[in-house]
Ligand SMILES: [Zn+2]
């Protein structure tokens with residue numbers, strides 16, 4: 001079992017997968033090879049997860065956290081709501 005968790009940690013570290021804390025699961029990155037901070041759109045009805053990228057939002061966030069002298073390394077933003085099929 002330990003081997004599986006190490007493999008998942010490795011894949012997350014290199015950005016091939018993203019961990020979804022809310023669901024305790026992982027999704028395969030759709031933007032593989034591109035430097036990005038994923039925003040996960042999580043449907044609370046069907047548990048569908050869409051990876052969403054908003055570089056402008058992340059740039060603003062980074063400016064704000066730098067102002068409090070925090071050095072961000074990684075982030076996954078999780079938004080809960082209803083997907084297009086569920087509303
Ligand atoms: Zn991604």
Ligand SMILES: [Zn+2]
Nearest residue numbers: 043046083086
């Ligand atoms: Zn849904």
